[in-house]
Amino acid sequence: HAVELRGLGKKNKEIAEILDIHKKVVSKWICIFANQGIQGLMNKPKDGNHKNMTFEEEEKFLKQFEERAKKGELLNTNEIKQEYKWNLCDIYENYSAWEKDFEKVSELKKELAGFKGQFGNEGKLLEFFQKQEEMDKISYKLYRYPQLARDLNSSDKEAVEHLQKVQFLFAEISTELSWVNSELVDNRENIEKWIEKKEFDDYRFGLKNLFRLQKHILEEKESKLLSYYSSFFSAPRSIYSEVTVTDVEWPQVTLNSGEKVDVTPANYSKILSTNRNQEDRKLMFQTFYTIYEKKKNTIAAIYNSILQKGIASKKAYNYDSFLLSHLESDNIPEEIYLNLVNTAKNNTKPLQRYLKLRKKILGLEKYYNFDGSINLIEFDKEYEYDDAKEIVLNSVAPLGKDYVEKMKKAISEGWLDVFEAKGKRTGAYSAGVYGVHPYMLLNYNKTLDSVFTLAHELGHTLHTLYSDENQPFSMADYTIFVAEVASTFNERLLLDYMLENTNDPKERIALLEQEIGNIVGTFYFQALLADYEYQAHKLAEAGEPITAEVLSKIMEDLFDKYYGDIIEKDDLIYIFWARVPHFFNSPFYVYQYATCFASSAILYEKMINSSDESEKKQTLDKYIQLLSSGGNDFPMEQLKKAGVDLSKIETIEAVAKQFDLLLDKLEVEIGKL
Numbered sequence: 001h002a003v004e005l006r007g008l009g010k011k012n013k014e015i016a017e018i019l020d021i022h023k024k025v026v027s028k029w030i031c032i033f034a035n036q037g038i039q040g041l042m043n044k045p046k047d048g049n050h051k052n053m054t055f056e057e058e059e060k061f062l063k064q065f066e067e068r069a070k071k072g073e074l075l076n077t078n079e080i081k082q083e084y085k086w087n088l089c090d091i092y093e094n095y096s097a098w099e100k101d102f103e104k105v106s107e108l109k110k111e112l113a114g115f116k117g118q119f120g121n122e123g124k125l126l127e128f129f130q131k132q133e134e135m136d137k138i139s140y141k142l143y144r145y146p147q148l149a150r151d152l153n154s155s156d157k158e159a160v161e162h163l164q165k166v167q168f169l170f171a172e173i174s175t176e177l178s179w180v181n182s183e184l185v186d187n188r189e190n191i192e193k194w195i196e197k198k199e200f201d202d203y204r205f206g207l208k209n210l211f212r213l214q215k216h217i218l219e220e221k222e223s224k225l226l227s228y229y230s231s232f233f234s235a236p237r238s239i240y241s242e243v244t245v246t247d248v249e250w251p252q253v254t255l256n257s258g259e260k261v262d263v264t265p266a267n268y269s270k271i272l273s274t275n276r277n278q279e280d281r282k283l284m285f286q287t288f289y290t291i292y293e294k295k296k297n298t299i300a301a302i303y304n305s306i307l308q309k310g311i312a313s314k315k316a317y318n319y320d321s322f323l324l325s326h327l328e329s330d331n332i333p334e335e336i337y338l339n340l341v342n343t344a345k346n347n348t349k350p351l352q353r354y355l356k357l358r359k360k361i362l363g364l365e366k367y368y369n370f371d372g373s374i375n376l377i378e379f380d381k382e383y384e385y386d387d388a389k390e391i392v393l394n395s396v397a398p399l400g401k402d403y404v405e406k407m408k409k410a411i412s413e414g415w416l417d418v419f420e421a422k423g424k425r426t427g428a429y430s431a432g433v434y435g436v437h438p439y440m441l442l443n444y445n446k447t448l449d450s451v452f453t454l455a456h457e458l459g460h461t462l463h464t465l466y467s468d469e470n471q472p473f474s475m476a477d478y479t480i481f482v483a484e485v486a487s488t489f490n491e492r493l494l495l496d497y498m499l500e501n502t503n504d505p506k507e508r509i510a511l512l513e514q515e516i517g518n519i520v521g522t523f524y525f526q527a528l529l530a531d532y533e534y535q536a537h538k539l540a541e542a543g544e545p546i547t548a549e550v551l552s553k554i555m556e557d558l559f560d561k562y563y564g565d566i567i568e569k570d571d572l573i574y575i576f577w578a579r580v581p582h583f584f585n586s587p588f589y590v591y592q593y594a595t596c597f598a599s600s601a602i603l604y605e606k607m608i609n610s611s612d613e614s615e616k617k618q619t620l621d622k623y624i625q626l627l628s629s630g631g632n633d634f635p636m637e638q639l640k641k642a643g644v645d646l647s648k649i650e651t652i653e654a655v656a657k658q659f660d661l662l663l664d665k666l667e668v669e670i671g672k673l
Helices: 002-007 012-019 023-042 055-070 095-113 122-152 157-176 180-186 188-194 198-212 220-227 235-246 265-274 278-294 296-316 322-330 334-345 349-362 385-395 401-410 448-470 480-500 505-541 548-563 571-579 581-585 591-609 613-628 635-642 649-671
Strands: 252-254 260-262 416-419 429-431 439-444
Touching: 095 122, 095 157, 122 157, 122 188, 122 198, 122 429, 122 439, 180 188, 180 198, 188 198, 235 296, 235 581, 252 278, 260 265, 265 278, 278 296, 278 571, 296 322, 296 505, 296 548, 296 571, 296 581, 322 334, 322 505, 334 505, 334 548, 334 591, 334 649, 349 505, 349 548, 349 649, 385 401, 385 448, 385 480, 401 448, 429 448, 439 448, 448 480, 448 505, 448 613, 480 505, 480 591, 480 613, 480 635, 505 548, 505 581, 505 591, 505 649, 548 571, 591 613, 591 635, 591 649, 613 635
Parallel strands: 416 439
Antiparallel strands: 252 260, 429 439
16 A cells, blocks of 8 residues: 555655554655565565564575575575565665765765865854765765665676765765865864864864874875875785785695585685595695795785885874874874783783694694684584574673663664675675664574674674764764774673573583684784784884795794794795785784774673672673763773773783683583583
8 A cells, every 4th residue: 555655646754644654664665665576565574573474484485595505506685585684775765865865965065165265264164064974974875875785786786886976976075175184273273262162062072183183184285295196005905906816816626535626715714614634624725825925025025015105104194103103093002002912922821722722632643723723523503593683682681671672673673684695795794874773794604603793793783873872973983993892792792691501512612612713813813913013014114124034934933922832833824924915905903803802801801700799780881881982082091981901911811811711611511522
């Protein structure tokens, strides 16, 4: 009836009144019909947690999905029930609605450009910020709508075209408003007085931070001159990608089973984590790393150009050190970075204890780096998606009723795209859309890891929800420095809940391995990589030669320090620096994974393990305040308010202590087998 009435020219509000339902429901129905036809409406999800399929229908659908997945076949997205897919209609009903907002942003861009030279007027400045905020809110939606659609289906030409169109618009906006920061600085004296007034509340923090960084802001002419070289500056990243991905002809190897396998990154990861034959893992490792070994001098030259660009930028933007040039924008002191890398490096006993245990349990005479991904025991239990939702939901009960209710909403209203499909992007993420809601992409495959991925991404989603509900648009975005706190905290809660609800030693071992793997990969190894970056940049700053041999020697020394003599030495592994995209695309990024993990560890200890009920309650309140604070302060200050001080050695050492406790539990469970 709603579709028929819309066809007769009725508006959504009128249809809602006629049918006595909410206008949002009508809007959703019309949107689904526009994108998927009548079949989409037949599959539309109901409100709340109710399923729109009977148990038999759901079982039939999931069985079909499972059988095809086992054959290596992927479903087309239109074969997957609506309740397991995104509802992009919450952003726009269709591209016609998108085009209207595109035109609106184009007009706002012109209006904003007209404010040049008027920042000396308080009223005009406020009007500029309000219009800019309006444009930015719409821009969020303009970008996300085609971006999310493309991630669902890479061959969606309409999505790709609209994404390119909006990216071009953003480039125009950046160029036409390049004068803004320098004009704000020119009018600093007056602006600092005006921003103390209530009407500037939403913009005060951003402006104060801009003025804090004033000595690093170039004059308009200087900024424009450097902008001409932007494509040139990004060339090393592009060349690295071409050399290590596009131009690579992946070799083929024959495993002991006789199976022939292409040594692609995906197959390399799969074999190392699932193949229990050490010789097969060794063959994959040697073949894969030889690709980088053959190109090591070229890759080293590319990396040196990135290091030199960093040193040049440090000088051009008036920074005292290369490290500060990467930390200063978030007001992170150098001591925080150095405390992380030094404390992690001095607390490797639990890591080496774990490696010894792995060597013993796996029954290996010699333990190599390529033995680090294989599970200690074979564990193939499957977790149905709807069961996983309930498990994760139950696990976050310690965070309070409000948190649980928000999560219920997040898992039941078209915010998740669950299953792998043809053309769908791999991996997982949570992407916010201010004024709408976050969207979570999964490629759920029933493994234990995919259950933890669900908990992880829901952590990001709930962080975004709390932030958006409590902060204005200008302060809603939180930094990477705090982003992984919520996600890793959820994983800790999930581990606790699942351990409490199983007596199966194999499942308990798999669960403990999951969390231990997070500590090894997210904390220790990221700290090792952060140490490598620091040392490489110091050499470049001192004018020392940067060669493949020099870079590999840094990595060798770090491996020796972290792993001791437990892992067999192998010259090929030290080329590892050549295959870390972050080094080439986002220098000084990886350390934030480790600091977030350490922050999460401290909060977990205080909220869950403390014997003081008052401390538990206070920590919970502070944690929710952290999630609600968005980007309204510098990340170090936000964490301090929550009870985390990353300048203290004890904060970093807390991870090592938790590692030891997990190893104690792991040894107990292994003893039961």
